[in-house]
Amino acid sequence: xxxxxxxxxxxxxxxxxxxxxxxxxxxxxxxxxxxxxxxxxxxxxxxxxxxxxxxxxxxxxxxxxxxxxxxxxxxxxxxxxxxxxxxxxxxxxxxxxxxxxxxxxxxxxxxxxxxxxxxxxxxxxxxxxxxxxxxxxxxxxxxxxxxxxxxxxxxxxxxxxxxxxxxxxxxxxxxxxxxxxxxxxxxxxxxxxxxxxxxxxxxxxxxxxxxxxxxxxxxxxxxxxxxxxxxxxxxxxxxxxxxxxxxxxxxxxxxxxx
Amino acid sequence: xxxxxxxxxxxxxxxxxxxxxxxxxxxxxxxxxxxxxxxxxxxxxxxxxxxxxxxxxxxxxxxxxxxxxxxxxxxxxxxxxxxxxxxxxxxxxxxxxxxxxxxxxxxxxxxxxxxxxxxxxxxxxxxxxxxxxxxxxxxxxxxxxxxxxxxxxxxxxxxxxx
Numbered sequence: 001x002x003x004x005x006x007x008x009x010x011x012x013x014x015x016x017x018x019x020x021x022x023x024x025x026x027x028x029x030x031x032x033x034x035x036x037x038x039x040x041x042x043x044x045x046x047x048x049x050x051x052x053x054x055x056x057x058x059x060x061x062x063x064x065x066x067x068x069x070x071x072x073x074x075x076x077x078x079x080x081x082x083x084x085x086x087x088x089x090x091x092x093x094x095x096x097x098x099x100x101x102x103x104x105x106x107x108x109x110x111x112x113x114x115x116x117x118x119x120x121x122x123x124x125x126x127x128x129x130x131x132x133x134x135x136x137x138x139x140x141x142x143x144x145x146x147x148x149x150x151x152x153x154x155x156x157x158x159x160x161x162x163x164x165x166x167x168x169x170x171x172x173x174x175x176x177x178x179x180x181x182x183x184x185x186x187x188x189x190x191x192x193x194x195x196x197x198x199x200x201x202x203x204x205x206x207x208x209x210x211x212x213x214x215x216x217x218x219x220x221x222x223x224x225x226x227x228x229x230x231x232x233x234x235x236x237x238x239x240x241x242x243x244x245x246x247x248x249x250x251x252x253x254x255x256x257x258x
Numbered sequence: 259x260x261x262x263x264x265x266x267x268x269x270x271x272x273x274x275x276x277x278x279x280x281x282x283x284x285x286x287x288x289x290x291x292x293x294x295x296x297x298x299x300x301x302x303x304x305x306x307x308x309x310x311x312x313x314x315x316x317x318x319x320x321x322x323x324x325x326x327x328x329x330x331x332x333x334x335x336x337x338x339x340x341x342x343x344x345x346x347x348x349x350x351x352x353x354x355x356x357x358x359x360x361x362x363x364x365x366x367x368x369x370x371x372x373x374x375x376x377x378x379x380x381x382x383x384x385x386x387x388x389x390x391x392x393x394x395x396x397x398x399x400x401x402x403x404x405x406x407x408x409x410x411x412x413x414x415x416x417x418x419x420x
Contacts, residue, residue: 010399011395011399014395014398014399014402015380015395018373018374018380018398020379020380042406045406045409046402046406049355049374049402049405049406049409050374050375052354052355052409053279053355053371053374053375054375056279056355056356057275057278057279057375058275060271060274060275060278060279060287061271061272061274061275062271063271063274065270065271065274066288068288068292069270069274069288069291069292069295071263071266071267071295071299074292074295074296074299075299115285209285
C-alpha cells in the first residue's frame, strides 16, 4: 500500500514514464500530475522526446541489413583469422573469473574504420610531400600523358590527373605510393602563390560512400569511395575552399570511371 | 542456423538503430554493429544462456566507449553535409533530436537511448553499464533535462507563437 499523500519524486516521474513504477503507485502519480501542471508538462516533454527518437531512428531498423553484416559472411571472415583462439581463451578466462558479461569492458577494443584509415594515410602522404621544395613529385606535370599511363598501370584502373585550372590550380606532377592493399596514385597541384592540394587514390575495401571530411591540425581532407575506388583530396582545412577543389575532382573522376 | 545465431540475427536491425543514434554516423554505426556481431559469434560457445539482447547491447556500448577513447587524440571526422547521413526520413524534428544527442556525454546518451529508444529496463541498463540502478536513473534524468533544454532552446519560434 502506498500513501497518496506522499509527494511524488522526480525519480518516480521518470519511472512512471518508463513503466518502471510499481502498479499500486501509478494512480497516485496520475493524481499528482493533475494537481501539478509543471510536472505534467515535464512528463509530456519526455514522452514527446521518445516519439522524436523513434521518428528519427526507427527507419534504420527497417532498412535491409547491409551485406557486410550478414552472419554467414562474418563467420567465414572470423574463421579465417588465426587470433580467434587467443581471443576466445582470453574471454573464457574472464568469464571464469567474473562469471558475467563484465569482461567486455576490459577486453573490447575497436579501431578506426578502414576507410578512415585510408583517409589518414592520404593525409600523411600529403603532409610528407607538400613541404618538399625540390622533389615534391616523381614525374612532372609537364609529362602528364606518361604520368597517367604509368600510374593507371600500377593502380590497376584508369586514372587521369584532373584538370583544375578552373580552380586556379596547376598540376605539379605525381608519384606512386604504397596504398592499403594495392599501390596508390598521388597527384599534387598548386596555386600561383604556392598553396598545395593533393589527390590520393587507390583501390578501397569500401564500395561507395558519400563525401566526408577529416581535419588534422591545419590540414583538411575530403574523401569518398566510388565503385571500390577511394579518393582523398587534401589541402587547407578551409572547408569551403577544399570543397570546391574536391567537387571539381569528383566531377572528373566520375567521368573517368574509376 | 541454431537458436543462438537466430537470436543474434534477429537483433541486427535494433542494434543498427541503437548504433546509429549512439554514433550519429552511418558508417561508424555499421562498423560498431559489425564488430559487435564478430565478437558475439566468436564467443558463441561461451554464451550459456542469459539475456542475449542485453549482452549484445553491452558489447556494442563498450565498443563505442573504447572507440571514442581511442579517437580522443586522433583527427576529427565529421559529416560534410548535415543531412547526408540522415538522408533517410530526414525532417526538421529528426535533425533536432540527433543534434541534441550530440550534446550529451557518452554515458547519458547511452542510457537515454537504451531506455527510450530500445525499451530496456533500468535493471538491464544498469547491468549493461556496470553501475547501480540509482546511477542509471540519475544519468537518465540529467540526459532528459539536457535534451529538453536543447530542444526548447532550438525552437524559440514555436514557443513565441503560443
